Amino acid sequence: MKTYCEFTFEAAHSVAPYSGLHGHTFIVKLTFGGPVDEVYGWPVNLYDVENYIKEIKGEHGSGLDHGNLDLNTEIGIASLENVTTYIWRLVKARFPNLEEVELRRGMPGSTEGCIYRGETAGAVGLAA
């Protein structure tokens, strides 16, 4: 069973030298797998995930809600990929059965995004 949820956050970022400071609505999709609960049939209780998302969005300095991702030193250059692996590290630490993080920006039809499954070390050299 694969169970997923999506959440959005508004944030500014830049990717020097390609783009200066600007903002997006980012869309995150978290997918979980692994053994399921015998009673509920789910690999993760989305109620717990939702509460954790509120927690990380509210964390000062994360940049994950109306913040500036450039100021979060754990991300490095705030490319799609680096923001994705940052979110992976946060959520994986709390939910080890996280299997995939997808991050998207832009409107449908002109969306850019990436998908991470923990297959390589993060761009900032941290273990996946």
Ligand SMILES: Nc1nc2c(c(=O)[nH]1)N=C([C@H](O)[C@H](O)COP(=O)(O)OP(=O)(O)OP(=O)(O)O)CN2
């Ligand atoms: N693989 C990647 N390549 C590039 C990325 C990235 O995150 N991953 N990012 C950039 C720059 O951010 C890009 O030049 C600017 O794109 P974007 O962030 O979308 O900013 P825009 O000004 O284009 O904003 P729109 O909302 O899309 O108009 C380069 N390469």
Ligand SMILES: [Zn+2]
């Ligand atoms: Zn951008």
